[in-house]
Amino acid sequence: MSIGRRAHRPLIVLLAAVALLLGVGAVPAYAEPNEGGSKKLRDALEATAKAHIEAKRELDGSKKRQKRMATELAELESRLGELTALVGEVAAQSYRVGRLTPAAALLDSGTPEAFVQRAANLDMMAQRDGRRVRELADAREEARAAKLAINAEVREQTKQLAVMAKKKKEAEAALAAxxxxxxxxxxxxxxxxxxxxxxxxxxxxxxxxxxxxxxxxxxxxxxxxxxxxxxxxxxxxxxxxxxxxxxxxxxxxxxxxxxxxxxxxxxxxxxxxxxxxxxxxxxxxxxxxxxxxxxxxxxxxxxxxxxxxxxxxxxxxxxxxxxxxxxxxxxxxx
Known part of the structure; x- marks a missing residue:
């Protein structure tokens, strides 16, 4: 060993000691070269995490839509009940007293004024009863569509739950390392x-x-x-x-x-x-x-x-x- 190298040894030892005292020699948090495992593991974790999060987002969205649709369906069914009762009243009245034809109602008028009033009343009743029947039919169709939509959301949730279960198994397999x-x-x-x-x-x-x-x-x-x-x-x-x-x-x-x-x-x-x-x-x-x-x-x-x-x-x-x-x-x- 040369004289120059022997002369530098005490300095090197001194510097190392100072570094140790100051904490420079301490292993930093990033000393582990493979943070989170191998590249294969990290890629698998990223892929499964993204798929899981996306499936959960779809699942949560579907649950929110289902909740909203259930509220709308309850309102529709309530309206459907009201309309069914109204149409039922019209049918019951017709059964009790017989159907009042326009001709009979008009011929029973004693004066021209009564004739005009009865004609107006007949028109109003026809429009009202026709509207009720149409509203009832529309409400039934909307309720049917709402039920189908809710069933579709349930199927979507089942699908996303299956995706999440699959990705969980894949993540567990990757983490086994x-x-x-x-x-x-x-x-x-x-x-x-x-x-x-x-x-x-x-x-x-x-x-x-x-x-x-x-x-x-x-x-x-x-x-x-x-x-x-x-x-x-x-x-x-x-x-x-x-x-x-x-x-x-x-x-x-x-x-x-x-x-x-x-x-x-x-x-x-x-x-x-x-x-x-x-x-x-x-x-x-x-x-x-x-x-x-x-x-x-x-x-x-x-x-x-x-x-x-x-x-x-x-x-x-x-x-x-x-x-x-x-x-x-x-x-x-x-």
């Missing part, structure tokens, strides 16, 4: 509900690119990710966050993910305990409660992963706090 089964999830955080992310006119989430500045780094994120970040912070979760990351894989390079540190001073290479663990539990639970409003793809925290199609599942990383997500909450967006 990193999950050992269902888990209990987390609770806590009574913060206000998040404001919904912008959607298309049909209620679907728009396609977005990494197009807005990331306030946590010098990179970019999608508008929906920024919205989720802002809503999370507005709900009171204001500890250190890091979103965009150019290296590695997953949603971070796409601007569709953020890591929320559990510790108050930023990412630490240790498993969260005490208040830090409670903070992470509350944050993960809040993200899940607001997942539909925000457009969440999945959440990872403390060896568990949440997906909209399957709920909370056990999650296994490579053992480090960063890989097992025991020092930060990971949020991926659609």
């Amino acid at each position: 990193v999950s050992s089964g269902s888990s209990g999830g987390f609770s806590g955080g009574n913060s206000a509900t998040a404001r919904p992310a912008p959607r298309n006119s049909d209620g679907s989430l728009p396609s977005e690119s990494c197009s807005v500045n990331d306030p946590t780094t010098s990179g970019c994120i999608t508008p929906r990710t920024l919205h989720a970040l802002q809503q999370t912070q507005a709900a009171g979760y204001k500890r250190h966050v890091s979103c965009f990351r150019s290296g590695g894989s997953g949603e971070h390079p796409k601007g569709r993910a953020c890591d929320f540190s559990a510790a108050t001073n930023g990412f630490e290479d240790r498993t969260a305990t005490g208040g830090d663990k409670a903070y992470g539990d509350s944050l993960a639970a809040w993200h899940v409660r607001n997942a539909d409003r925000l457009g969440v793809l999945y959440v990872i925290w403390f060896r568990q992963i949440w997906h909209p199609g399957v709920g909370w599942r056990a999650y296994s990383g490579s053992g480090s706090p960063a890989a097992d997500h025991t020092n930060h909450v990971h949020l991926s967006m659609l």
Whole structure:
């Protein structure tokens, strides 16, 4: 070894020691190279999440339409009952006294004035009774159409439930690579509900690119990710966050993910305990409660992963706090 190299060794050791004392040597939250598992797993999770969310949107829309139609049908049936009674009165009267023909009514008039009045009354009665009969027929047709429409919505709901069940199985099969089964999830955080992310006119989430500045780094994120970040912070979760990351894989390079540190001073290479663990539990639970409003793809925290199609599942990383997500909450967006 040369004299120059021997002279540099103490300096290198000193720098390493200083770095360790300052925390530079601590493993950051993004140390895990395969955030959320392999690319195949992430693609499967994204595909099943989108299909699940779309099916749920269709299901919810169908339920709303069915509820509205049921209300309209109840009103129609009430009107149908009234009209049936009115037409029944006309029929009963005709049965009791016999049908009053126009000729008989007019011939029974004693004066010209009475003749004109009876003619006007006959015309009015004919119009009234004819209108009632027509209204009754129309109401019956509307009720029939409403019942058919409700039946169609029920079939649509059955279809969407089948899609959701299928996508759940597909998501569970994909998660088998990193999950050992269902888990209990987390609770806590009574913060206000998040404001919904912008959607298309049909209620679907728009396609977005990494197009807005990331306030946590010098990179970019999608508008929906920024919205989720802002809503999370507005709900009171204001500890250190890091979103965009150019290296590695997953949603971070796409601007569709953020890591929320559990510790108050930023990412630490240790498993969260005490208040830090409670903070992470509350944050993960809040993200899940607001997942539909925000457009969440999945959440990872403390060896568990949440997906909209399957709920909370056990999650296994490579053992480090960063890989097992025991020092930060990971949020991926659609």
